[in-house]
Amino acid sequence: MKRLLPLFWLLVIATVPLWLRDQYFLHVTITTAIFIIAAMSLNLLLGYTGQLSLGHVAFFGIGAYASALTTLGFNVELPGGFAIVHTPWPAVAGFVIGVIVAGLSGYAIGKLSFKVRGAYFVIVTISFAEVTRLVALNWVELTQGPLALTNIPPYTLWIPGIGEYEFWNKTAYYYLVAVVGLLAYVIIKRLVNSRIGRAMIALKENESLASSVGIDVTRYLVLAAVVSAAMAGAAGSLYAHYVKIIDPDIFLFIYTVTMVIMVITGGKGTLAGPIVGGVIFGFMPVIVRSFAAPAVQWILYGALMIVIVFVLPRGIVPAIERWAANWRRSRGASDAVVLAGPKVREE
Amino acid sequence: MTAQADIVLSIEHVAVHFGGLIAIFDLNFEVREGEIVGLIGPNGAGKTTAFNVITGFLKPTSGHVRYRATSLSGLKPHEIAKLGLVRTFQRTSVFQNNSVFQNVLIGLHDRGRSTLWDTLLALPRESRSEQELVHDAHEILRLVGLEQRTSELAGTLPYGEQRLLGIALALAAKPSMLLLDEPVSGMNASETARCMKLVERIRGSGVTILLVEHDMPMVMKVSDRVVVLNYGRIIAEGPPAAIQNDPEVIRAYLGQGKKRA
Numbered sequence: 185m186k187r188l189l190p191l192f193w194l195l196v197i198a199t200v201p202l203w204l205r206d207q208y209f210l211h212v213t214i215t216t217a218i219f220i221i222a223a224m225s226l227n228l229l230l231g232y233t234g235q236l237s238l239g240h241v242a243f244f245g246i247g248a249y250a251s252a253l254t255t256l257g258f259n260v261e262l263p264g265g266f267a268i269v270h271t272p273w274p275a276v277a278g279f280v281i282g283v284i285v286a287g288l289s290g291y292a293i294g295k296l297s298f299k300v301r302g303a304y305f306v307i308v309t310i311s312f313a314e315v316t317r318l319v320a321l322n323w324v325e326l327t328q329g330p331l332a333l334t335n336i337p338p339y340t341l342w343i344p345g346i347g348e349y350e351f352w353n354k355t356a357y358y359y360l361v362a363v364v365g366l367l368a369y370v371i372i373k374r375l376v377n378s379r380i381g382r383a384m385i386a387l388k389e390n391e392s393l394a395s396s397v398g399i400d401v402t403r404y405l406v407l408a409a410v411v412s413a414a415m416a417g418a419a420g421s422l423y424a425h426y427v428k429i430i431d432p433d434i435f436l437f438i439y440t441v442t443m444v445i446m447v448i449t450g451g452k453g454t455l456a457g458p459i460v461g462g463v464i465f466g467f468m469p470v471i472v473r474s475f476a477a478p479a480v481q482w483i484l485y486g487a488l489m490i491v492i493v494f495v496l497p498r499g500i501v502p503a504i505e506r507w508a509a510n511w512r513r514s515r516g517a518s519d520a521v522v523l524a525g526p527k528v529r530e531e
Numbered sequence: 532m533t534a535q536a537d538i539v540l541s542i543e544h545v546a547v548h549f550g551g552l553i554a555i556f557d558l559n560f561e562v563r564e565g566e567i568v569g570l571i572g573p574n575g576a577g578k579t580t581a582f583n584v585i586t587g588f589l590k591p592t593s594g595h596v597r598y599r600a601t602s603l604s605g606l607k608p609h610e611i612a613k614l615g616l617v618r619t620f621q622r623t624s625v626f627q628n629n630s631v632f633q634n635v636l637i638g639l640h641d642r643g644r645s646t647l648w649d650t651l652l653a654l655p656r657e658s659r660s661e662q663e664l665v666h667d668a669h670e671i672l673r674l675v676g677l678e679q680r681t682s683e684l685a686g687t688l689p690y691g692e693q694r695l696l697g698i699a700l701a702l703a704a705k706p707s708m709l710l711l712d713e714p715v716s717g718m719n720a721s722e723t724a725r726c727m728k729l730v731e732r733i734r735g736s737g738v739t740i741l742l743v744e745h746d747m748p749m750v751m752k753v754s755d756r757v758v759v760l761n762y763g764r765i766i767a768e769g770p771p772a773a774i775q776n777d778p779e780v781i782r783a784y785l786g787q788g789k790k791r792a
Contacts, residue, residue, distance in 0.1 A: 371651060378650040378657065379636075379643040379664070386637045389626045392588065396620070397704040398612035398641040407647070 197362050201355040209470075210354045216466025217361045218423050221368050223446040223458035225415035228372055230444070231453030232381060233408045234388030235297060238306045239313030240416060241439040243286045246316060247417025248424035248434055249327060251275070251282030252336045255425070260326050275339040279421045286417020287410050294409030301391075310437075317435030332431035336424050351425075361422055368415050373455055375411065384408055385453075449492045451499025460500050465489075536563040539708055539739050540585070540616070545594035547580050547763075554580045556763040558594070562708070567730065567740045569750040569771075572760035573783060578743045579621060581760070582712055585741075586618045587611040598708070613641060615707030619714065621743075624697030627686030631677055634685050634696055635668040638703025642667060668703070675699045675729060691722040698729065708739040715746050727753050751775060759783065 204210055226240045257272035273281075293312060297305045320327045327333065339351045339360065351357050375381050383404045386394035395401050424430050442465065450461025468488065472481045496503045540562040547555040555577045562568050570578050583589035585596050587608040596603045598616050606614075626634050645660040672678045675695045680688060685696055694714055701709055714730070715723045723746060730753055734740055744750045750757060751771040759767040759774060761783040767774055774780055 374650050374653060378661070379640055379645065380647065380650055382633065382637045383640055385629065385633075386626060386640075389628060390623055392608070393620060393623065393626065393700070394637070395608040396586065396612055396618055397638045397700060398609050398617075399637075400607075400609045 197366075200362075201358050207354060210358060212467060212470050214354065214358050214361055214426060215423070216462060217358070217365055218419050218426065219442065219446070219466055220459055220462035221361075221365050221419040221422070222416050223443045223450075223462050224365075224368055224372060225412045225419065226443045227447045227452055227454075227458045228375070228412045228415070229408055230447055231451075231457065232376055232384040232388065233405055235301070235405065235408075236306050236444075237293075237309040237409075237412070238437075238440055238444070239309035239311070240412075240443055241435055241437070242309070242313035242316045243290060243413040243416035244420040244423070244439065245313075245320065245430075245434045246289055247282035247286040247420030248430050249282075249320060249333070249420075250285040250417070251278035251421035252333045252424045252430055253326065254278035254281040255337055256333060256335070258326055275337050275425055276341060278425070279339065279418065282421035282424075283414045283417045286420065287414030290409045290411075290413020291406060293413070294406035297405055297409065313435055313437070313440065317432050320432040320435060327432070330431060332429050333424075334429045336428045336430070338428075339425055357426055361426075364418060364422060368418070369455070369459075371411070371415070376455070380404065380407065445489055449489060449496075449499060451501035451503075454499065454501040454505075457499050457501045464500075536565055538562070539564050539599055540741070541597045542581070542585065543594055543597065545581070545584055545591045545596065547577070547584060547589065548592045553763055555584070555591075558760075558763070558765065560758050560765060560768065562739060562741055565734065565737065565739055566755050567734055567742060567753055569754035569757040570741060570743045570760060571745075571747070571750055571757060576760040577763040578760055579712060582618060582710055582743060585611075586616065586710060612704055615705065616710070617701045617704045617706035617708070618710035619697045619701045619712055621712040621716070625685040625688075625693050625700060627684070629685055630682050631672065631685055631688070631696055632668055632681040635671050635699050635703050636664055638671075638700040639664045639667055641704060671699050671702050674702070674732070676725065691718040691726075694718060695726065695729070698726075698733075702733070706738055708741070709733060711740060711742045711744075713744055714742070715744060715749055723749055 200213060201210060204213065222240070222244050225243075226237060229235050229237050229240075253270070254273050255275045255278035257270050259267065259269045261267045289312075293309060296308055300308055321329055323329070324331075338357075341349050341351070343349045349356070351360055376384070383394065383399045386397075386399055387401045387404060391401055420434075423434075446461035446465050447458050448461070449464065450459065451457030465485075468485060469481060472484050476484060492500065538561045542558050542560050545555060545558040546553070558577075558581060560568075570581065572578055580589065584591045585603070587603060587606050587610070598611070598614055601614060603611055603614075603616075626637060629637070643660050643664055645654075645657040648654070649657040649660070669678065669681075672681060675698055677692060677695055677699060680692065685693065688696065694717065698709075698711065698714060701711075711730070715726050718726060727749055730740060730742070742750065742754065751774075754771055756769065757767075757771050757774045758765055759777070759780050766779045766783055767777045769777075
């Protein structure tokens, strides 16, 4: 049973384009999946180290812009007669650069958080996102400002047996996003189930106690910030090369809020939480739109969020886990005796 | 025996001022290899402040601390812990929302040998290292007598057992010297006796111990030497028997009595 469940989900993910024939719904699935990757990256910071990054969309946007600019090329004049000219690179290089640049900005924010925690960390991250938005809006020479970066080319990959392949149709793009998403999931899963993850959880729970047993608290905070930001950058790049146009609105606060809602309702600090929350709040606007007026849509959206947080304050996934545990106990199964040792590495 | 042993921890002219308040006036004492030293004094005497200075959680206003010839000035708590000088806490001594077993695994952090890449790529060293940690964790829990509690949440344990888990957590960090902040507070008589045995056994394994405690019978029984602190200065120092009869100490605890009049 335990072994079959991941296989089942893999099968579901792999077959989505086969039973979801509607192109519009496939489009929604792709954008939702991209946002789920971003939410998973936020969860690493919020759920495991306990730091709320309310500017998480900055890393997403930086990844998107860095990737798009690498692919489109740019020509920027600097004071003193210097100029930086960048000729277009392949989109895949853009992806890598996007991840690296986002990761570096995560490093900077992580280092800052050495000094500030809690509410101050939240303020630092909000300001950071706002500053990046203003840069994107006003550095017209580089980013085209409000005119947006357009005609962002799709990824091309060399695939054995097929040769050079351009990701322009939705089904192919879906699989690309799914692969990146799975990779992100595996990275987070390995991290949090290792001693690195335990160090992160320890610093969330009790920083003094963690450092008293020799855990370098700052180091693990910075590590979490870098991995989280790089992953959000990857999602941003996927987004840019999918919608093919990005403007400074990508840095809007509402996108961060969306990610936070996905993580909190799904269950922060759980591996499946951001996915469950992401699926609900990614698809809900589309489903509600089919029967409700625009004003009602947002009321329903807000109401659902409040109901979930009110009824299940720790999120959907922890609640399901608890019900499952109770159900198993009530059946009085002999496997109720859980050995603590092996439990550490499964889950 | 203790007279010949090497000095492992020396506190030299340490003073701590919080604004105008002087928490520690001028603290000087030493702990020798393999000793159990009790640090006692009335509430507010500066015992926990001294602990915080020694373990790097608080910068002294002046003076410094030396551990095995290394100056601890400017070192962060986790760096001091890596030197083998590990403490427990009076309150919030465990990770409440994690299982007992997870707690000890967290404490074992520094014994892990896997790197970030081992973890991400699931290399064999990762699982080998984890297996060793799991083995060590069971061993430590057996030592403190919590092996029946492994899967319980630390926060749900009775208070006395939480204290024991706090010690287990510190032991996991492989201390060469252990600083125990009120280990038996909140314990009943039988738990206290059990804890005293544990402290003796830890010392038996070669760990030097500095102990802050209010339970006088416990301190007097377990310590080789007692340092008495009052209003931020040492008012007496010596073997337990001498301390118990020291007029200065009695005055600090019980007040001046008739003489005052």
